[in-house]
Amino acid sequence: MDDTKLTVRAVERALDILSLFTDETELSLTEIAAKTELHKSTVHRLLASLEGKGYLVRNAETEKYRIGFRIWELAANMSQSDDPGVLLQPEMERLRDSLGETISLYVRDGNERIRIQAVQSNQAIRRVAPIGARLPLSVGASSKVLIAFAEPDEQAQLLQELEWASPADRDAFVGQLGDIRRLGYATSIEEREPGAAAVSAPIYNRAHKLVAALGVSGPSNRLTLEKMKEHAMLIIEGANRMGKMLK
Template identity: 60%
Template sequence: MEDRKLTVRAVERALDILLCFTQDNDYDLSLTEISAKIGLHKSTVHRLLTTLEEKGFLQRDEGTEKYRLGIRIWELSTHLPTLNEPAVLLLPAMERLRDRLGETVSLYLRDNLERVRIQAVQSRQAIRRVAQIGARLPLSVGASSKVLAAYAPPEVQVRLLADPAWPEAVDRSQYLEQLKEITRCGYATSFEEREPGAAAVAVPIAGRAGGVVAALSLSGPVSRLSPETLEEYAAILAEAAAEMGLMMG
């Protein structure tokens, strides 16, 4: 029984190492950096890194001694099911929306108390908001976060507001009022809530069964996205989201 516990712990630690590469645009990391991120001694991390490298999940640059994701990760990704996969299925519609409005378009799913950007189409303008696919963000701030929280089950909202990681700068009562307003008007906006100089508008995507399955957002610099512009774009996004919901089934 003890051996099994140790084995499971080793698996958890190995997965923690792989997840380090999803944070903060970290594409290559040193042994020291990985050790600090997951809070383990370097000797333990080194053994795990060696195994992951041997299996092809990581590769090491002999010049810099830094690690990056290996070919096995990409091989696994090619076997992900693409039928009805939102990131693949909705990409053409997102590109059309980007071409029509000229700003970055993103697609988010809720994962517990976070949102995950599963697809993004970057604006072609020189000054633009660059959205990284795979980024995880809290549900406490941002237009897409508020949309996903507004349409989440009540128990999720309760856990969200009780989360120790809730930012002190965000008033819970005002946040709840915002969620109510979002369900009433059908969209959310944000102005420099998460990033200085950035604005966004987001709408829910509902499946045919009626539940909200994703959030569709448009973001860009505040110099181009005034409150009036975001309100105008919200109607266009809502129309696109309705079509996407039908596509997702």
């Protein structure tokens, strides 16, 4: 194998290692080797390079690695005008203050949705929504929105490719899509997580392209179906305001 291919492989492996930290806060060398299916000696060399460049930091006591400050420096240079998570945060905070529940922003990535921004409720009992979490598209209010308002061809492909717990779950999901498009929002109660409920509406940009789902979530004993119906128009109006801010 020539030097160019070796260099490219090393870069790909290093990026694979960094990608593990989208789901984990700290990882040991052994854990990283297991997750990447690479030999420990190879992982050790890559970790040394990433640590040397400041992309990872090793805890001397636990010998586990975490994201380094270089990553945050790169993130700080993202264009705020192009980042909906940054641009829409003030409107999300406004909606949080109005409804009293946690507000999340989701985008679709392949057959998953990613929470790219979240504003936590100020209530003592609240739904905590970690930014960067990847969630299945087959369950949840925001998943329904991202599929219900997708282009027909795209929607058909997603419904065919997604993994479902059972055929009945798929049928129930598909059966709600028409009503969701008609009403302009979707709801879910304890579908993905016991004790949690959510309501979501689509965000379209000024070119009328679906760019995200705006989700409101909280404890199911407080965010009841009746309460979600009461909130629906405020959420749709909030999503419309946010959409006008996006190109």
